[in-house]
Amino acid sequence: MNSYNFADIIRSSAARAPLSPAIIAQGRTINYGELQSRTNQAGNLFAGLGVEPGDRVAVLFINDFRFLEICFGLMTIGAVPVPMNSKLGADTLAYIYRDSGSRLLVYHSSMGDKAKIIHQEADVAASVICTTESHPDDHGLNSLVYDEILSSQDTQLDLYPTRGGDLCLLPYTSGSTGNPKGCRLTHSGQLWNVTAIAEIRDLQQEDRIVISLPLYHKNAMLSMKAVFYSGSSAVILPAPEPAAIFHAIGTHRATYISGVPALYRMLVTHLKESSASYDLSSLKYAICGSSDTPVELLEDIKQWMGIEVYEGYGLTEGGPVVLESRKGLHKPGSAGFPLPGCSIRIVNETEADVPEGTIGELWVSNPGVADGYWNLPDVTRKRITSDGWLKTGDMAWQDDEGYVYIVGRKDDMINVGGENVYPKEVENILLQHPHVEDACVLPVPHELKGEVPVAYVVLNHPTDREEIKRFFIERGPAYAHPREIYELDAFPLTGPGKVDRTRLKQMLAEQLQKGVGKSI
Known part of the structure; x- marks a missing residue:
């Protein structure tokens, strides 16, 4: 795998079955032949804007199939897409743009407000707006209009001969502690992962997945890569x-x-x-x-x-x-x-x-x-042997x-007077209660024990908090029982739909500061 461009997964599927559906989204069906043509056009578009092999390009999008052709079009010419979490604040997105050294910002028109702040804070030289409107509002950024330029591009394009170890994709971690970190994913590494996934899922051309999670997140993006590799198809929903x-x-x-x-x-x-x-x-x-x-x-x-x-x-x-x-x-x-x-x-x-x-x-x-x-050699040495x-x-x-x-x-382990307590183990017992719909366990300081667990819960029926504690103690170690129960109608979620533990920690700190739970 000395020379391999990951974008070839689309070309291989198009060669096998060009008329087979690849994507169903936004009221249309795109077959593999059309997807390859559009991906080639996207590659030619960015090459025409001066994007060269190894250049990073930030991509800020909602769930729109064009996100995929843009990312794979960039890979086709040897450039590196930087998929951005559209749920992040504009300041954090500007940090990612600067840190990645992106040459260009490609954004969906619905992200215009954030794109404007990124332009201002990261000194963006040029941007491309993607929209369905004839005259989109680009907030005065003088952005080029993606669809207008795409239609004039050649549908033929040779794959840039990247080496398997070259940088393919630069996603950033969520940054729950400190700034997000860019993860250097290679062409050969991505091919290994989708090959293995397609094998264990036994994906066939006739298989079809429904994707509603954000395409920028690894859960949905990995599924789409496996779809393209296997020649199967995906229905992409906006939310x-x-x-x-x-x-x-x-x-x-x-x-x-x-x-x-x-x-x-x-x-x-x-x-x-x-x-x-x-x-x-x-x-x-x-x-x-x-x-x-x-x-x-x-x-x-x-x-x-x-x-x-x-x-x-x-x-x-x-x-x-x-x-x-x-x-x-x-x-x-x-x-x-x-x-x-x-x-x-x-x-x-x-x-x-x-x-x-x-x-x-x-x-x-x-x-x-x-x-x-x-850009983090010290973190690399600490985390990767x-x-x-x-x-x-x-x-x-x-x-x-x-x-x-x-x-x-x-980092979430709770040391209760020398006993290790893992939040998931406490949550699993709480969830056995017939009235507990969801649970999230967090630590709070304790004068004698050092720290102890407390729990946020979502209930499906009004229930006494002391009764939930007793339920736990009957089934789990007493030292691990949540000392306080806080009820919420629903948990805050991150962009990819995970429980936002960082936000819950902030809420807990605010409650403790107000005196709620100080008797723990």
Whole structure:
């Protein structure tokens, strides 16, 4: 794989079946032949604007199929797309633009307000606006109009001969602590990951996925890469709205879906509360990742949607997908097995491997691991060993059959008077309560114990907080019980649909500052 351009996955599928559908979105169906032509046009467009191999280009978008042709068009000419999380604040987006050294900003017209601030704070030299309007409002940025330029571009373009180890994509981590970090993902590493995913999911040309999560996030973006590699197809929705998702499944005969626990909880709740009838008979399975999935939710999905759920685990710099369950090889609550070609270690504080059943930090090694963090050599040395092992910062254990279980972030562990308490383990017990719909456990300072757990919960029926505490103590270790229970109507979510623990920590700090819970 000395010379390989990842954008070839679209060309290969187009060569096999040019008339086969690739994307269904925004009221149209785009086949692989058309997708290749549009991707080539996008590559020619950016080359004409002076973008050269190795240049970074920031892409700020909503769920629009043009996001994909833009990213792959940039890869085609050897440039590097920098997909931006559109939910981030404009100041953070401006930081990402500056830090990545992006040459150009490509943005959707709905992101115009943020694009204006990025222009001002990051001194953007040139930008391209993507819109369906004839005369879009670009907030006085003098942006070039993507669709106007695209239509005049040649549909033929030779792939730039990147080496497999060259930079393919530069996504930034969420930045829950400090500034976001750019993850250097290579062409060969991305090919390994989609090849492995397509293999364990047994993706065929006739398979079809419904995607409603943001395309910039690894969950949806990885699914789209696997679609293009396998020559299958995707229905892309603008937002995760349950009725629209179920309608798309029935209308387009989708064979599987992928999402995060918060999305599946929305889907199950809708089925429980709605009188509408949906045809889900085409679905074969669901993929759930990006966050811990309670066993109770898995059982609800199986009961209400009639499908098995295969859990997975990954992180932006890790492949991105590292572990995934598969047909005939899944246990509720486990993230599954390493992908073919991926090795793992679970180590203690001295970096020695721990025995089966023992919790330790998960390390991973595979061809998709980032070859470093952008502009952060010290962080790279700290997180990635000289022989290529990524220290994930996630705590896990492995059973005697090889199944891996993720218990939470190393930084989230709560030391209660010398006893290690992992939030997920407390949350799993709370979720067994029939009236607890969702739970998130956080630490607070304690005069004697050092720190103790408290819990935010979403209830489906009014319930006494002391009764929830008693429920926990009857089923779990007393030292791990949440000392206080705070009720919310719904949890704040991040852009990709995960529980926003950072926001909950802020809310908890505000409550403690006001005196709520000071008796803990």
